[in-house]
Amino acid sequence: MEKIIVCIKGVPKPGSIKVDPETHTLKRENMELILNPNDRPALEMALRLKNTYNTEVVVISMGPPNVIPLLKYIYALGADQIILLSDRAFAGSDTLATSYVLAKAIEKLSPFSLVLMGLKSIDGETAQVPPETASLLGIPSLTNVKDLFMERGKWIAIREMDYGEEEIEVTPPIVASVSPLAFDYIRPPSLKRLLEVKTKEPLICQVKDLNLDPQRLGLQGSPTQVIEVFEKKIETKGLVLEGSPEELVEKLIEILKDKGLIKF
Amino acid sequence: MFEKIKLEDLSKENILAYGEFYKGELNSSSLEILSPLKEIAQTLNKKLILVSLIGSLENIKDWEEIKKSLADEVWFVINEELKDFREDLYTEVLVKIVKFSQPYGFFFPATKIGMSLAPRVAGALQVGLCAHVNNLEVKDNQIIMARPTYGENIIAKLISKSIPIMATISLGAFGIKYGEKEPSIKEIIFPEDFVWKSKLKIRRFAPSKKKPTKLSTAKVIVAGGRGLKNKETFQKLFELANLLGAEVGATRPVCYEGWVEEERMIGISGVTVRPKVYIGFGISGALQHTVGMENSEFIIAVNTDKEAPLVKIANLALIGDAGKILELLLKNLSK
Numbered sequence A: 001m002e003k004i005i006v007c008i009k010g011v012p013k014p015g016s017i018k019v020d021p022e023t024h025t026l027k028r029e030n031m032e033l034i035l036n037p038n039d040r041p042a043l044e045m046a047l048r049l050k051n052t053y054n055t056e057v058v059v060i061s062m063g064p065p066n067v068i069p070l071l072k073y074i075y076a077l078g079a080d081q082i083i084l085l086s087d088r089a090f091a092g093s094d095t096l097a098t099s100y101v102l103a104k105a106i107e108k109l110s111p112f113s114l115v116l117m118g119l120k121s122i123d124g125e126t127a128q129v130p131p132e133t134a135s136l137l138g139i140p141s142l143t144n145v146k147d148l149f150m151e152r153g154k155w156i157a158i159r160e161m162d163y164g165e166e167e168i169e170v171t172p173p174i175v176a177s178v179s180p181l182a183f184d185y186i187r188p189p190s191l192k193r194l195l196e197v198k199t200k201e202p203l204i205c206q207v208k209d210l211n212l213d214p215q216r217l218g219l220q221g222s223p224t225q226v227i228e229v230f231e232k233k234i235e236t237k238g239l240v241l242e243g244s245p246e247e248l249v250e251k252l253i254e255i256l257k258d259k260g261l262i263k264f
Numbered sequence B: 001m002f003e004k005i006k007l008e009d010l011s012k013e014n015i016l017a018y019g020e021f022y023k024g025e026l027n028s029s030s031l032e033i034l035s036p037l038k039e040i041a042q043t044l045n046k047k048l049i050l051v052s053l054i055g056s057l058e059n060i061k062d063w064e065e066i067k068k069s070l071a072d073e074v075w076f077v078i079n080e081e082l083k084d085f086r087e088d089l090y091t092e093v094l095v096k097i098v099k100f101s102q103p104y105g106f107f108f109p110a111t112k113i114g115m116s117l118a119p120r121v122a123g124a125l126q127v128g129l130c131a132h133v134n135n136l137e138v139k140d141n142q143i144i145m146a147r148p149t150y151g152e153n154i155i156a157k158l159i160s161k162s163i164p165i166m167a168t169i170s171l172g173a174f175g176i177k178y179g180e181k182e183p184s185i186k187e188i189i190f191p192e193d194f195v196w197k198s199k200l201k202i203r204r205f206a207p208s209k210k211k212p213t214k215l216s217t218a219k220v221i222v223a224g225g226r227g228l229k230n231k232e233t234f235q236k237l238f239e240l241a242n243l244l245g246a247e248v249g250a251t252r253p254v255c256y257e258g259w260v261e262e263e264r265m266i267g268i269s270g271v272t273v274r275p276k277v278y279i280g281f282g283i284s285g286a287l288q289h290t291v292g293m294e295n296s297e298f299i300i301a302v303n304t305d306k307e308a309p310l311v312k313i314a315n316l317a318l319i320g321d322a323g324k325i326l327e328l329l330l331k332n333l334s335k
């Protein structure tokens, strides 16, 4: 089987995002990156497929250099190759520009049988990158995939739709986003690999390595633009009440009435 | 039956809304998105058109809804191959319609189908796509779209510089409204040489047994965690939900304990919710849970521990035994 490519994203650690009240932009300095939690099931699926079909797993990420430790961690999980797509020109990319860079990098890694991604990131949260990348590559995409296996050279995918579960047959290569609920067990890194990875560095690719059209990158290549971000005001400063259950319930009912949930 | 119209005769510069049909039924989310789009269309002096891809006319069960809808026109593409949703073929059909009718905007409900389809269409057209928009306004002739983003109560306002302006619109963000005039219905005729082919083959379909929970769009949620101690106490949440017109949510451990089905899990591995009121009984407020509910408008926490993270982010926290408070609340409410 041709190789499997997994795309992962470094996302700010929850709690570390702040809005600059003056400029209405996100303060990104001092942001600590973590692996997008929804990418773990995608990696787990890739590594299970690797065991079953004895194929290679290549992990790529577009992002700043502080994604490197995340990629090294993924190497310790069992990936065969780790690649960082990093260039100042990528800054400010929306999903179209991101998908363009990923599609170009994936193309360069051809032939491949499968590209796996997380369902959505926990920062941008659009869930658009997987189908959009597939569209740019001109190959089929499936979202919310729970299970994937090969039968007579074709992928059989189980995916969750709003109306039920579908079993789909499709010829490789495809892009699939993996359901966050796909696995009960997700492997930890192996000790041996954790030691090995100390000396392992990801391959770093820049614009010049990928034959990219500069017009389609970063802010310039991003038709959607965030013009303002603001924090939603919190209605009251958290009121903490102690007392007897009777007193507390009385207060609760008062609030529920105030919110129009109980009418009397 | 209706006016048949060729691709090249389609009217231009309209606002298109994707009308999601599945096995003959129009998803109500497609009617929801017409509400804000109608206002936008009127402000910009454009027509609002519902575009639907279907296998055959015979199966359609929702004629009444379509006729009452806010759309000015409904465009159908009808072909046996469109019976099932298959993203590659559906994309090609929609891209053709866009190429010929050059719409000003194209909007999708953020259903699973909408979220699989819209990015493919946007990618093929190389235009921008805003996700999960829950507010739209026109300012200086420009559509400004707002969407909540992860945690921290951060709302982002976006514009899209490419045409058509595209977005998926959050489920439940808008109520369904009806129009005064019946839309005119047209069937788009595709050229003879169009290839109705998909690389996807649906081998099996298992309809969901349970009715899908309305958690993600619920206006009120009563959720429970391990602090409720056992399944019996947890089940009382359903009584409360009934009284408040709420949906029941849960943390991951209690779903795994089997107190309630997994569809009710809120958080990173479950559903993201944004109710007006969220009440958490015996929930610690681990990050994996709170990322799924912290954009709720008003959060109430019931916990014995003053230091629990959910107590910290709550608008109102009641420090006490969750089971007792739940029981007493039910008693008082059913009086």
Ligand SMILES: Cc1cc2nc3c(=O)[nH]c(=O)nc-3n(C[C@H](O)[C@H](O)[C@H](O)COP(=O)(O)OP(=O)(O)OC[C@H]3O[C@@H](n4cnc5c(N)ncnc54)[C@H](O)[C@@H]3O)c2cc1C
Binding pocket: A007, A008, A009, A026, A036, A038, A039, A042, A060, A061, A062, A063, A093, A094, A095, A096, A098, A102, A116, A117, A118, A119, A120, A121, A122, A123, A124, A125, A126, A127, A128, A129, A130, A224, A226, A229, B128, B129, B130, B131, B147, B149, B156, B158
């Ligand atoms: C406040 C805010 C709002 C935004 N709103 C929009 C919007 O409405 N429309 C829009 O087009 N852009 C938007 N963006 C930009 C968007 O977040 C970025 O384009 C981002 O690079 C990719 O989108 P995502 O995080 O939503 O990914 P998703 O599509 O949610 O991610 C799904 C999967 O794609 C893969 N993936 C995503 N990014 C990468 C990457 N850099 N490298 C490798 N794999 C990756 C991962 O497997 C991930 O799990 C917004 C950004 C911000 C800060």
Ligand SMILES: Cc1cc2nc3c(=O)[nH]c(=O)nc-3n(C[C@H](O)[C@H](O)[C@H](O)COP(=O)(O)OP(=O)(O)OC[C@H]3O[C@@H](n4cnc5c(N)ncnc54)[C@H](O)[C@@H]3O)c2cc1C
Binding pocket: A037, B224, B225, B226, B227, B228, B250, B251, B252, B253, B254, B265, B266, B267, B268, B269, B270, B281, B282, B283, B284, B285, B286, B287, B288, B289, B292, B302, B303, B304, B305, B308, B320, B321, B322, B323
């Ligand atoms: C990869 C991953 C993904 C996860 N995804 C999710 C997810 O999507 N959703 C999710 O919810 N969790 C998720 N979790 C689990 C999450 O980390 C927490 O463990 C979980 O949310 C805690 O559930 P809980 O609040 O019910 O239980 P606990 O953390 O045990 O909290 C119980 C709370 O009840 C209080 N309490 C105890 N007795 C009483 C009493 N008599 N009356 C009132 N209060 C009482 C305690 O003070 C405590 O605060 C995930 C974990 C991982 C590792």
